[in-house]
Amino acid sequence: MQLSKINIPKKYIKIATWVLTIILVLLGTGGVIAYNKRDAFLKKAIAKAIEKADHDYGVDLKIGKAGFSGLSAVHMTNISVVPKDRDTLANIQDITVGVKIFPLIFGKVKLSEINLNNGDFTVVMRDTLTNIDFFLKRKKKDSVSTHKLALSDIASNLLNQVLYKIPDNMKINNFMMRLNDNDTAGVKFLTKSATIEDGKLSSTILVNDTAATWHVNGKLNPGSRKLNVMLFAEDKKVELPYLENKLHTKINFDTVRTEMKQAGFSGGDYKISGSWSIKNLLINQKRISDGDIIVPDAKIEADMIVGDNFLCLDSSSTVFLQNATIHPYLKYTLSPHKIYEMKLNAEEQDAQQILDAFPQGLFESLEGMKVQGRLRYNLDFYLDSSMPDSVRFSSALTPTNFKILKWGKTDLQKINHDFIYTPYEYGKPMRDIMIGPSNPNFTRLDAISPNFKNALLTSEDPSFFRHNGFVEQSIRNSIAVNFKEKKFKRGGSTISMQLVKNVFLSRKKTLARKAEEILIVWLIENNKLVSKQRMLEVYFNIIEMGNNVYGIGEASRYYFGKTPAELSLGEGIFLANIVPKPKVALFKFMSDGSLKPYLIPYFKFIGGTMARRGLAMPDSSAYGFYDVRLREGLRKYLAPDTVAIDTNAISGDDDDLMPPKGMQDQAKSLFDKLFGGSKKDTSTVKTQPVRIDTPKTKKQMRQERREERRRQKENGNG
Template sequence: MRISPSTKRILIGVAGTFAVLLLLAFGLFQWNRQKLLDAALRAVKARVERKYPVALVLGPARFTDLNTVEIKGMSVVPTASPADTLLTARRLQASLSVRSLFAGRPVFSDLQIQHARLTAHSTATGNNYGFLLNKKKAVEAPRDLRQGRNYGLLLNQVLEAGFDNVPGQADFQDFVVRYDGPRHQALLAMPRLKIEDGSISGRLTASIDSVVNELGVSGHVEAGDYALTARVFGVGGSVQLPYVPRRFGALVSFDTVLVSMTGKEFSDDDTGGKLTVRGSLAARNFSLYQPRLGAEDIVVHRGELDFVATLGRATVALESGSRVLLNQLVFHPEIAVRLKPQLAVRLRIDSDAAPTNAFFNSLPEGMFDVVAGTQGTGTLAYHLQADVDLARVDSLHLDSSLRPSKDFRITRFGAEDLNKLNGDFAYTAYNDKGDSLRTFPVGPSNPDFTHYDDVAGYLKSAIMTAEDPRFLTHHGFMEKAFVNAAIQDIKEKRFARGGSTLSMQLVKNVFLNRQKTVGRKAEEMLIVWLIENTHLVSKQRMFEVYLNIIEWGPSKYRWPSGKHGVYGVKEAALFYYGKRPGELNLPESLYLASIIPKPKYYRYSFNSYGNLRTSTRYFFKLIADIMATKGLISESDRDNLTYGVNLNGPARSYIVTARDTTRTVAPADSSQFESINLIDLLNTTKSAEATPAEPAAPGGAPAEAPKQN
């Protein structure tokens, strides 16, 4: 159909008019939209400044397309002192729902922040970020320094501040977080961190107290439910934890950590509130080095913790329902710690029964090197229950046991064959620094080896009485001795006493180093348990080996044959008395027993006139009285005991026999001779013995040790 010129002109006019109207409407829309945007941003600024004591400064804002808003610059400056800028950003971009904007309720999403800097400062007088944690300060009870900090309230504030400010959609580009405090400094540089529908991904370089890590992060967060799942892993290497080296002198690292929080519950109470948090923590190739724990890195290839944790005022607890996975071992811990007014710890740990092979394969590397690789049949389960309150240290309680099944049996030993104690083997003596001093065979191949029956009964009885009175009847441990040793260690804040039985001393000398670490003690106890509970070595053989290897004098002494030191009972008898081990009388035996704890200081048992000091004479009387009460020596032996010895061997030349007023060595304290069993364990009446006393044998010898089953 042909359109007439007049009609065409009319249509063109209508179209032009419509176009002009559209342009006018679009211009009006744009003007009004920008006006509404400016108003919305002023409302956001006012809302933020009402909620927090800050000044929020926003740069020019404009629409870059239909629903994308760009803001040129932003800063957040606390109004309280110190007024240091907390947050700056060069450019912000977000999607804005036009409908919500015209409805007066603007909804922003898909936030992008470029070149952002979050800088936190802390000084002795204040900080520029505390307002984020104090918005609910009204629920906090007045702080009583004597009762300690409320860790539940503090963590709850941190969690709420963190989750409440997590955006649903965000893309941080070139985001740097810096913290400067009086004791710690931290710098987190994130090239990109993205949050999309709760999913988190990104990489960052973290430098905290000079510890630098390249990290990758991925996970998911549900802010409304206080739920989080996050994976943190090293990029190109392991991750080393900061703060721990400075605070605990330890190095802690891992390849990957998985953190999960499934929720929290906070309840108000008279102490200011209590927080319960549920979640899990898992690590791969977890490594820990701390000199007091062990000489090497302690490594766990797979570790997991499912926790129900409760925090309150000066209290932290791991509740029932928590679970620990250590490689293939499963433990169920319950731990309660009170920090104020005095530290108190209560714990209970039970493990599931594990196959023997799984048990030994799961032991941490670097802590159980001797038994690593041990194989067997049956199962093993562990139980530990302990309570300690530093306000009442003497009330310390400990119950620890490894429980085998009826079919438990060792079929193959690990790095060391524990059965070597039954044969001729080479023994190396070390000093406290770990240096080897001398190696010699223990057995008939050594002409200085002395059989059990060739040692004076007086000496055997004196050593057992002083060092381990229940050696013939216990299974490697005396719990009371260990507890009392731990009590003294806690009081003196050092390894003051070891709580070791003869079995433990033997294992330490034959299989382990001399370092005083928690790891060495743990392995020592496990080896003793294996030897004693599998009846691998008879008590008599154990004591025989012990008598032939222990150090009994100065390491610098050189024998005519060229060997150094005084090791074993034969060398001790020759060095001190010029006798054979079977010829020793009661005073000579008591003296040798008295110096076992510190043999290198034997000469300080004598005063400047060559007589025994009061502390050593006290030891003689105490041990002789106990030996007589137990029937190990006769009443006549005790009544006729002389408190002195004649040193007729080379040791004589090391004793000062003329009064010397220039000596600066302090007199020996009697505690140096107090084996823990003397004060803590020995009963002085037969009726108090848990088991019948061993009848005396000729020459004061104890009865025959039980035979190996």
């Protein structure tokens, strides 16, 4: 097909030529005028900036000299920034800043060059005040707007601002950055040199004078939204002494690398793809673990998605821990109400590779363990803050031909035989207890009264013989209660978990210990290393049930002068009641040895539940409550009935990371124990007048008990 020839009259060509010529002349003339007037424009702009800094921010900004260097670069000397009534924030002796002309036409400031010689930037913290408060407060004020931007737009704008500030060429010499934290802690970074040339970043940074030399090197291509930067130290690890001094957290590593591969809008959402990796990371923090945790090699290939009202780490992301991999999904929705979502999916892979991938020092008792087979893991968590009771939680570690070939530091089957148990209180060992027939207080499971066994299982772990170590519904309930209360008020621990915590693990309350507890429970339960009957037998013989009272054998004789086989229904329910907080057991008795009336609702609930399950006979008189009598030899140690005792001031063996299920709270009522509520049970019977006393210290209570015993002894002698 041949296109027809278009004929344009010559007069139109001449007109177009004249118009274009006039436009070019006008632009050239304007450019010449602007070039000749640019120094005046610069002075006016600087004066406006100084006035704005003083008026809007309360900052004294001073610039010694300023002038153009070349076509689009500004050279300034002797710059100082001093916030009102604060320490000096910045001093710069010499700086040249250049911008690109073409983006400037469209209102975008894109740096082309930065040359800086001799400067410092110092952040000073004085109590709750800093010398950058002016900036933070101004930003907060500026952010108030009737037009609410979508998070995706905010993310795009913020990233663009960062990328636009990365110059094509840079040369920095002797620029000091300091942090002074109340003159007690701080850190200094002296950039001896930093350059960007043809997208290549290279730098040398002195940390705390001569403590270390760091390098930040990499490739930068901000125009294409690509960055690849690595931080490392010369001849040593990168250390963060400020965190260690201020937060008592030791962190160091060999190298850390950050890469941004692409960023842009995708279907209305803003997506950022990149990776983050670290070599030989060491963390030491007492709340995490007793000792060092070492991660030899970790990497995440991440796809971050920012929507109109949410932030999300997409499931296409992959976490690499040595040779093991897992796909995380994290989503935080901000409006119209907060929603928290998390999914973890580890596809079936070699079990030994997974075990070897665990950070060193995290699971100390399992180090050196050898296994075979394959494992798959899935976790699903969803919490809508407007409906916390509908929380969704499921967790499954699925084995295929899994088998333990060799124990690590701990033999997980040691409780199948006689062994020595050492209870700890406040981090100190109490005494060694033989769990076996050579101990006269040791009691076989079949020699323990069903009244106690059934009462404890009913109150602490009703599905013990049916579950595999965990009860997901209990965990869901605990999450809902704790979220609503904004603190840990209810836990999801099973008897299996409490047994593992006491027998195999240290008593220090760390996140690592809790994670190790969960893993050991799974290994024992799913591999049938210990029978349910033996687990329960050991648990009954090690459980704390009073001050230096351990096991049902000691407890039944201590409180009632009976063997475990002789316990009545009421005595069994009472002993089950004291398990969550055993040190307050004696305060539940009246001076005549009978129980205080506030326990009646607990007895009715537990006893009624047992009766419905065929574990006890129906009883309209509180299931043996009135038959419980403390043995006479202990009654002399009881406080008078008129003395108000704050049992919350007496420490128990509570796990503040995840309290045992059924832990009693302040009111000590039935509904507090079962549902974690803070309201007092209005059905509690009170036979004594209510006294409003300030909580007594342990020392005061000991003195009162000694005084009461002295009076009783004197009366007896009289």
